[in-house]
Amino acid sequence: MKNKKNILIIDDEAPMRKNIRDILSLEGYGILEAENGLAGVDVALNNEIDLILLDCNMPVMDGFAALSELKLINPERPVIMLTAYGTNERVIEAIKKGAYDYIEKPFELSEFLIIVERAINYYDLLKELNTLRNRISPKEIVSVNEDPIIGKSLKMKEILKLIGLAAPSDANVLIQGDSGTGKELIADAIQRHSLRKEKPYVKINCGAFTESLLESEIFGHEKGAFTGATSQKLGRFELANEGTIFLDEINNMSPSLQVRLLRILQHQSFFRVGGEVPVPVNTRIIAASNKNIEQEVEEGRLRKDLFYRLNVVRINVPPLRERSDDIPLLVEHFLSKYAPGKKFIVSNENMSKLKECYWHGNVRELENNVQRAIVMARENFIEIESSDEPVKAELPLPGFDMIAIKGIPFKQVVEDFEKSLITRALIATKGNRTEAAKLLKIHRRHLYTKINDYKINIS
Ligand SMILES: Nc1ncnc2c1ncn2[C@@H]1O[C@H](COP(=O)(O)OP(=O)(O)OP(=O)(O)O)[C@@H](O)[C@H]1O
Ligand SMILES: [Mg+2]
Numbered sequence: 001m002k003n004k005k006n007i008l009i010i011d012d013e014a015p016m017r018k019n020i021r022d023i024l025s026l027e028g029y030g031i032l033e034a035e036n037g038l039a040g041v042d043v044a045l046n047n048e049i050d051l052i053l054l055d056c057n058m059p060v061m062d063g064f065a066a067l068s069e070l071k072l073i074n075p076e077r078p079v080i081m082l083t084a085y086g087t088n089e090r091v092i093e094a095i096k097k098g099a100y101d102y103i104e105k106p107f108e109l110s111e112f113l114i115i116v117e118r119a120i121n122y123y124d125l126l127k128e129l130n131t132l133r134n135r136i137s138p139k140e141i142v143s144v145n146e147d148p149i150i151g152k153s154l155k156m157k158e159i160l161k162l163i164g165l166a167a168p169s170d171a172n173v174l175i176q177g178d179s180g181t182g183k184e185l186i187a188d189a190i191q192r193h194s195l196r197k198e199k200p201y202v203k204i205n206c207g208a209f210t211e212s213l214l215e216s217e218i219f220g221h222e223k224g225a226f227t228g229a230t231s232q233k234l235g236r237f238e239l240a241n242e243g244t245i246f247l248d249e250i251n252n253m254s255p256s257l258q259v260r261l262l263r264i265l266q267h268q269s270f271f272r273v274g275g276e277v278p279v280p281v282n283t284r285i286i287a288a289s290n291k292n293i294e295q296e297v298e299e300g301r302l303r304k305d306l307f308y309r310l311n312v313v314r315i316n317v318p319p320l321r322e323r324s325d326d327i328p329l330l331v332e333h334f335l336s337k338y339a340p341g342k343k344f345i346v347s348n349e350n351m352s353k354l355k356e357c358y359w360h361g362n363v364r365e366l367e368n369n370v371q372r373a374i375v376m377a378r379e380n381f382i383e384i385e386s387s388d389e390p391v392k393a394e395l396p397l398p399g400f401d402m403i404a405i406k407g408i409p410f411k412q413v414v415e416d417f418e419k420s421l422i423t424r425a426l427i428a429t430k431g432n433r434t435e436a437a438k439l440l441k442i443h444r445r446h447l448y449t450k451i452n453d454y455k456i457n458i459s
Helices: 014-026 037-046 063-073 088-096 109-135 154-169 183-192 211-219 255-267 293-298 304-310 320-338 348-355 362-376 410-428 433-440 444-454
Strands: 006-010 030-034 051-055 079-084 101-105 173-177 201-205 244-248 284-289 313-317
Touching: 006 014, 006 037, 014 030, 014 109, 030 037, 037 051, 037 063, 051 063, 051 109, 063 079, 063 088, 079 088, 079 109, 088 101, 101 109, 154 183, 154 313, 154 320, 173 183, 173 304, 183 201, 183 244, 183 284, 183 313, 201 211, 211 255, 255 304, 293 304, 320 348, 320 362, 410 433, 410 444, 433 444
Parallel strands: 006 030, 006 051, 051 079, 079 101, 173 284, 173 313, 201 244, 244 284
Antiparallel strands: none
């Protein structure tokens, strides 16, 4: 039993109304009636109605005048015009004014029912789309983020240039970068500067769902496709039609979903879960990954053919430590974002420490630290935490090749390793033995002995 839908019949001929009422009641629809446009508008204002059948020629207020009023009340609810045979010009006029369809009187029963049902389903879908739009959190279906991308470093300038070129091109984009480097911000900027900027922008994080949930989120499903699928559901791809979809953490998509995604890219259409009819879509894809994509392809986790289709424009976002020149700008930006109008003083010492940090969490971590510092600040002085050790303390470890050391006595391998480690420490500290000893966490004298023993010559 379908949810009861209400249909309003506006026609001045009582026998016609009765005829339609009899047919549609049998189909399970609820029926309301009005005998002219004016009365019809009144009924439409005061009742929940899913479809309106509207006669063209009526006294008091004719169908065309009523159509305009009805569209004002609810522009999305479908109105089907009932027209007399051979009034094509008027039909065109009505469709231009927003009628969903028309039916010529006298009509053929099966055709009439098909048109009515199609209109009802259409309105259901529109309503579903609206509730989905409201249900999905604003981070996912977007109120586009207008935050600027801050950065003057060479690397960021390159990226901004790429965004400018890629945005209007309609090509798919693949963004790769560590967590918190600004991938989503870049995706937003591309959308904002694209020709699709007025169209829907839908985001989905492929890492945030189980496989089957992700499938129905992306592709939608038909009623009854699986237990619990009590009604048809539109997927994010369909919601993003004519617009842009941001597929975050694409590397988390299972192989079978990758196949389905590839199909969309090849055919510009897809099947809802449990669906038998392909649904056409025209959606631009911006995908992001915080893993090394080439490696994901190499190791078989991401399909090569899918990769090629996504990787039309490629943007690699460098980690923050590789663009530390941008740190003062970013700090200034976040200070004015979170404490507008306040003037804070960041000491030079603090700033240089921030510039030397490793920043595992990249820009996001810096942003969080600035926010925290604002809360802790006394007067105008602010101390921004650098959450991890400065990069300088990082000592690159010599690599190990298990095959190369095969057959060499253990003592020899250890000595070689030690020698290599000390050499690297000396290079890292530009030959400063005291610093090198600190870095290696050994006693200075012990280091001297080793340097002598191994005859290391770096000063
Ligand atoms: N260049 C930048 N200028 C200004 N703000 C930035 C910049 N880069 C990143 N941010 C800010 O840092 C935070 C993290 O950025 P974003 O969410 O875009 O990163 P992400 O790469 O998508 O991270 P994840 O991989 O964790 O999803 C956001 O609040 C964003 O506004
Ligand atoms: Mg992100």
